[in-house]
Amino acid sequence: MLGLNKKDTSLLIIVAILTLLAPFILNPFPAGSAMAQFNAGYPDLMQRFVIFGIFAIGFNILFGLTGYLSFGHAAFLGVGSYSAVWMFKLLSYNVIPAIALSVVVAGLFSLLIGYVSLRRSGIYFSILTLAFAQMSFALAYSVLSNPKFNLTNGETGLQVYADDPQILQGANSPDLPHLFGLPMRSTYTLEVGAWSFDFNAGYYLCAVIMMAVFYLAIRIFRSPFGMMLRAVKSNQQRMNYTGLNSKPYTLAAFVISGMYAGLAGGLMAAMDPLAGAERMQWTASGEVVLMTILGGTGTLIGPVLGAGFIKYFENIFSKINDNVLHGWFSFLPDGMEDAMVFIVHPFIGKGWHLTLGILFMLVVIFLPGGLVEGGQRLLNWVRGRRSGADDKTAGKTEPAE
Amino acid sequence: MGILEVKDVGKRFGGLQALSDVNLSVKENTVHAIIGPNGAGKSTLLNCLVGKLIPDSGSVMFDGQSVLGRAPFEINQMGISRVFQTPEIFGDLTVMENMLIPIFAKRDGAFRMHAYETVANEKGIVEQAEQMLEEMNMADKRHMHAAALSRGDKRRLEIGMCLSQQPRLLLLDEPTAGMARADTNNTIDLLKQINEERDITITIIEHDMHVVFSLANRITVLAQGTPLVEDDPQNIRGNPKVREAYLGESA
Amino acid sequence: MDAFLLQILNGLDKGSAYALIALGLTLIFGTLGVVNFAHGALFMIGAFCAVTLQRILNLSYETVDETQTDFLGNPLKVKTPYVESWFGPEAGAAIIDWSVPLAVLFAIPIMLAVGYVMERGLIKHFYKRPHADQILVTFGLAIVLQEVIKYFFGANPIQTPPPEALRGSLDIGVMFGFDPNAIIYPIWRLVYFAFSAVIIGGIFAFLQFTTFGMVVRAGMADRETVGLLGINIDRRFTIMFGIAAAVAGLAGVMYGPLNPPNYHMGMDFLVLSFVVVVVGGMGSLPGAVLAGFLLGILESFASTTWATTTIPGINQIIIYLVAIIVLLTRPRGLMGRKGVMEE
Numbered sequence: 001m002l003g004l005n006k007k008d009t010s011l012l013i014i015v016a017i018l019t020l021l022a023p024f025i026l027n028p029f030p031a032g033s034a035m036a037q038f039n040a041g042y043p044d045l046m047q048r049f050v051i052f053g054i055f056a057i058g059f060n061i062l063f064g065l066t067g068y069l070s071f072g073h074a075a076f077l078g079v080g081s082y083s084a085v086w087m088f089k090l091l092s093y094n095v096i097p098a099i100a101l102s103v104v105v106a107g108l109f110s111l112l113i114g115y116v117s118l119r120r121s122g123i124y125f126s127i128l129t130l131a132f133a134q135m136s137f138a139l140a141y142s143v144l145s146n147p148k149f150n151l152t153n154g155e156t157g158l159q160v161y162a163d164d165p166q167i168l169q170g171a172n173s174p175d176l177p178h179l180f181g182l183p184m185r186s187t188y189t190l191e192v193g194a195w196s197f198d199f200n201a202g203y204y205l206c207a208v209i210m211m212a213v214f215y216l217a218i219r220i221f222r223s224p225f226g227m228m229l230r231a232v233k234s235n236q237q238r239m240n241y242t243g244l245n246s247k248p249y250t251l252a253a254f255v256i257s258g259m260y261a262g263l264a265g266g267l268m269a270a271m272d273p274l275a276g277a278e279r280m281q282w283t284a285s286g287e288v289v290l291m292t293i294l295g296g297t298g299t300l301i302g303p304v305l306g307a308g309f310i311k312y313f314e315n316i317f318s319k320i321n322d323n324v325l326h327g328w329f330s331f332l333p334d335g336m337e338d339a340m341v342f343i344v345h346p347f348i349g350k351g352w353h354l355t356l357g358i359l360f361m362l363v364v365i366f367l368p369g370g371l372v373e374g375g376q377r378l379l380n381w382v383r384g385r386r387s388g389a390d391d392k393t394a395g396k397t398e399p400a401e
Numbered sequence: 402m403g404i405l406e407v408k409d410v411g412k413r414f415g416g417l418q419a420l421s422d423v424n425l426s427v428k429e430n431t432v433h434a435i436i437g438p439n440g441a442g443k444s445t446l447l448n449c450l451v452g453k454l455i456p457d458s459g460s461v462m463f464d465g466q467s468v469l470g471r472a473p474f475e476i477n478q479m480g481i482s483r484v485f486q487t488p489e490i491f492g493d494l495t496v497m498e499n500m501l502i503p504i505f506a507k508r509d510g511a512f513r514m515h516a517y518e519t520v521a522n523e524k525g526i527v528e529q530a531e532q533m534l535e536e537m538n539m540a541d542k543r544h545m546h547a548a549a550l551s552r553g554d555k556r557r558l559e560i561g562m563c564l565s566q567q568p569r570l571l572l573l574d575e576p577t578a579g580m581a582r583a584d585t586n587n588t589i590d591l592l593k594q595i596n597e598e599r600d601i602t603i604t605i606i607e608h609d610m611h612v613v614f615s616l617a618n619r620i621t622v623l624a625q626g627t628p629l630v631e632d633d634p635q636n637i638r639g640n641p642k643v644r645e646a647y648l649g650e651s652a
Numbered sequence: 653m654d655a656f657l658l659q660i661l662n663g664l665d666k667g668s669a670y671a672l673i674a675l676g677l678t679l680i681f682g683t684l685g686v687v688n689f690a691h692g693a694l695f696m697i698g699a700f701c702a703v704t705l706q707r708i709l710n711l712s713y714e715t716v717d718e719t720q721t722d723f724l725g726n727p728l729k730v731k732t733p734y735v736e737s738w739f740g741p742e743a744g745a746a747i748i749d750w751s752v753p754l755a756v757l758f759a760i761p762i763m764l765a766v767g768y769v770m771e772r773g774l775i776k777h778f779y780k781r782p783h784a785d786q787i788l789v790t791f792g793l794a795i796v797l798q799e800v801i802k803y804f805f806g807a808n809p810i811q812t813p814p815p816e817a818l819r820g821s822l823d824i825g826v827m828f829g830f831d832p833n834a835i836i837y838p839i840w841r842l843v844y845f846a847f848s849a850v851i852i853g854g855i856f857a858f859l860q861f862t863t864f865g866m867v868v869r870a871g872m873a874d875r876e877t878v879g880l881l882g883i884n885i886d887r888r889f890t891i892m893f894g895i896a897a898a899v900a901g902l903a904g905v906m907y908g909p910l911n912p913p914n915y916h917m918g919m920d921f922l923v924l925s926f927v928v929v930v931v932g933g934m935g936s937l938p939g940a941v942l943a944g945f946l947l948g949i950l951e952s953f954a955s956t957t958w959a960t961t962t963i964p965g966i967n968q969i970i971i972y973l974v975a976i977i978v979l980l981t982r983p984r985g986l987m988g989r990k991g992v993m994e995e
Contacts, residue, residue, distance in 0.1 A: 003519060003522075004519075005521070063784075067782075067784065069784040069787060069788075071787075116976060116979075116980060119979070119980065119983060120979065120983060122783055123687045123783045123787065124930065124934070124979075126687075126783075126784075126787055127926045127927070127929075127930055128930070128975075128976075128979065130923060130926065131923070131926070131927050131930075131972050131975055131976070132972070132976075134923050134972060135969050135972035135973070138965065138968035138969045138972070139965070139969060141965075141968075142964065142965035142968055143963070143964060143965030143966070143968065143969060144965075146964040146965075148964075219516065219517050219519070220516050220517075222519045222520060222521070223515055223516045223517060223518050223519060223520065224501075224505050224509075224513075224515045224518060224520050224523065225513075225514060225515050225516035226516070227494070227498055227501065227502065227505075227520055228502065228505070230491075230493065230494055230498075231491050231494065231502055233493065234491040234492055234493040234494055235489055235490065235491050235492065237485075237489050238489040238490060238491060239474075239491075239502075240472070240473040240474045240477075241451065241473050241474070241477055241482070241483045241485075241489070242474075242477060242502060242503045242506050242562065242566070243474050243475075243477035243478045243503070243506040243507070243510075243511060243566065244474055244502070244506045244511055244512070245472070245474045245511040245512050248511075248512040249512060252514055252516075256516075282919075282923060283919075286791060286795075289788065289791075293788060346803050351799065351803065353795060353798075353799045354795075354796060354799035354800065354803065356795065357792050357793070357794075357795030357796035357798075357799055358792070358796055359792075360788070360789075360791070360792030360795065361774075361789055361792035361793060361796065364785055364788045364789040364792060365774075365777070365789060368785065
């Protein structure tokens with residue numbers, strides 16, 4: 001189907017079903033119940049899942065296929081957001097031109113940065129992208145925000161003001177981002193008994209776009225171009241002596257992933273019409289690296305999983321406080337309860353970044369293939385146990401990809 | 402006029418004159434061996450032929466065109482393929498993919514953004530790759546990761562990858578170094594067959610005299626960065642100058 | 653002329669910090685072949701060594717002074733630091749006053765230990781892994797260290813004042829024959845520069861004149877050959893990592909009075925130090941030092957009112973701009989050797 005083989009088609013279908021039914025899947029607990037804190041089915045968070053999914057899918061096209069580790073992809077995300085908000089300011093609140101421009105501008109910006117950074121490879125490349133991203137951050141934060149030439153509105157962040165031209169803004173169109181009149185914020189809440197499910201216009205826009213770019217990513221992975229990118233990672237020397245110029249291939253991958261980042265940035269602005277410089281900081285770049293690795297570098301589904309995993313736990317961990325902990329451990333004797341709360345305390349709430357850092361290290365050390373590899377290992381282990389009794393040749397299976 | 406004409410090539414590294422006044426003419430459809438003791442400049446010369454190094458002086462013409470100043474990928478596109486001392490293949494890719502890449506490169510040139518097509522749908526190219534794998538006796542290994550191949554198989558794969566591009570000139574850098582006798586003999590047979598059946602000119606740098614004398618129909622002896630003699634194999638055997646150059650090593 | 657000199661001087665303190673961190677990065681990279689993204693965190697840990705020592709020295713016990721009363725009429729509680737009761741009020745107060753310089757002694761063993769544990773416990777297992785993995789795992793470690801410090805010390809900067817005697821400024825212009833008040837320069841900045849110069853000199857002397865240093869330098873040039881000589885290069889490299897950690901830590905200890913330590917100071921300096929290393933030339937120790945001071949001074953010139961009114965914010969991007977220009981025109985950096993980290 002759609003020019004994909006069976007395996008990829010079923011993967012795409014699974015992803016489509018999961019994203020479309022996300023409002024149900026992510027809200028398994030009744031609204032008022034104690035477990036409701038683990039629900040993730042509210043619009044804001046669901047939007048973040050798919051937007052960061054897009055970001056990570058794009059990053060994986062560069063890092064997963066070519067092995068070039070960019071530490072500056074947040075810059076493209078930020079540029080995307082700024083472009084989108086400018087479209088809101090100049091044209092109208094319709095999200096289509098905003099998203100289109102964010103992709104185009106991020107593409108051009110990544111072409112420029114990629115052209116320079118790719119003159120070097122290996123860690124030089126990582127450091128160069130890092131430097132560029134930090135420079136972009138400084139540019140956005142202060143340089144391009146002065147009375148003479150205010151492109152980014154500095155610390156406050158770029159937003160739409162009443163006196164902005166908005167030349168295409170119709171009299172009746174909503175005064176916030178919309179898709180041909182359908183506001184991104186509009187949410188339909190379905191109440192089923194004690195459960196409630198939110199269906200948000202913005203989320204579905206993002207979800208549809210994510211499925212489209214996920215499909216594109218599959219095509220790229222299976223294309224001759226994708227194969228050449230993996231050849232770049234595997235052996236550039238052989239590549240050059242096979243009559244292939246590795247530079248344009250890598251640059252193309254860089255620009256494509258930059259455009260994915262720009263798209264993610266544009267969507268962010270479309271959900272909430274605000275763009276700030278902190279989106280470009282290198283910790284933000286580190287986050288997308290983490291998502292990709294945690295999910296599984298070079299796999300199709302990994303980055304999406306990683307993005308969902310991190311955004312979900314970021315949300316949950318940040319919400320948990322000591323009271324919640326005491327509730328959890330209340331079955332323990334008093335002293336034990338306090339001790340447990342004391343031990344867990346540094347990792348929750350504002351301590352989420354600590355947990356994230358530890359997770360990062362553990363994954364890189366023990367599970368370089370990420371969740372996807374972990375899942376495969378688990379599956380093999382279960383299969384091995386089940387078939388181990390009657391089939392001793394279980395170990396002869398093909399090596400996992 | 403040979404297919405490869407090297408004229409007065411010199412190359413200096415700091416204080417070391419690695420090559421000086423190298424003249425070499427490789428005739429079409431021959432197997433031309435370049436031999437010489439360690440440090441004679443064999444590898445430097447080879448690197449000058451494929452664009453990895455640019456000589457300080459002289460010229461290198463392939464089929465009437467200069468190769469100097471061109472990048473390795475451009476020189477490959479002109480029709481020169483190179484086999485390395487330790488096999489250079491795409492270890493993370495499957496054997497089949499290894500074979501597909503050079504065929505794509507031959508058809509599409511140095512860069513083509515075919516990002517929306519699917520490899521499996523390129524029937525013609527897949528067929529060619531299948532065929533080449535058959536010829537290299539590797540068809541049963543097509544789904545293996547290339548890194549998992551034995552050393553002999555890696556060498557075969559690398560040669561197969563070069564052949565799939567139908568080069569006019571195949572350059573080999575000590576292709577049998579570190580190989581067992583049986584593997585060496587297989588490689589000799591393979592190269593002979595390539596030269597005779599496909600009309601591919603071969604230039605080989607080799608240490609192993611058994612390989613050289615089984616294959617070559619023309620030999621250049623390099624010593625201290627400059628050609629000592631260029632002659633037919635039978636004349637090289639008895640040449641006192643060659644013996645002298647090798648005395649330190651083979652004695 | 654004097655304004656020019658003042659800007660050069662202003663660049664020295666940041667330049668010193670860049671140079672010290674970049675020196676450690678280069679040492680680690682040159683010897684172990686590892687790109688250490690946690691090096692900035694070591695700088696930060698150093699600064700917090702000073703904070704910790706300051707807090708330890710200020711540990712006090714309370715006594716009730718019956719002769720005085722507070723404004724509510726209750727007897728006044730007096731806090732006396734333990735050091736004052738042990739060494740007498742004057743000596744004790746002096747010790748507290750000099751806590752930052754004292755922290756240097758306090759930090760050396762701590763930083764060596766941190767470096768040792770880091771190398772043996774983590775970095776060692778990554779020698780054979782790809783550079784990307786090294787970057788990622790040290791990046792994770794940097795986050796962890798930063799968050800741990802934040803957990804214990806909070807997110808706000810903590811003041812670590814220099815000793816009374818080294819506060820204030822000096823009219824050093826007069827010494828060089830300029831008009832009075834032309835070049836007024838804070839004393840601690842001079843101290844920091846002198847301190848850095850001593851450490852940099854010490855490292856170079858150590859590498860140049862000791863057998864240990866000779867082996868390390870040989871190892872940086874060609875690790876395999878040195879290994880073949882039967883020298884246990886790995887153990888020396890572990891020690892080298894400890895030293896690099898200590899250098900970064902000491903740079904942090906003394907930096908506190910210039911800029912109150914906070915938990916993210918390491919990351920801030922790390923990115924710039926990487927740029928310094930790249931500009932200086934990967935693997936070149938003199939390059940790292942030279943580039944550190946050059947970029948520090950350049951930054952200081954870009955921070956002048958003239959520069960910032962001409963191009964607003966130029967001070968924040970100047971280093972990156974220079975780095976990009978250097979890399980485009982001289983990809984190996986100012987003093988980089990051929991063959992280091994090239995394909």
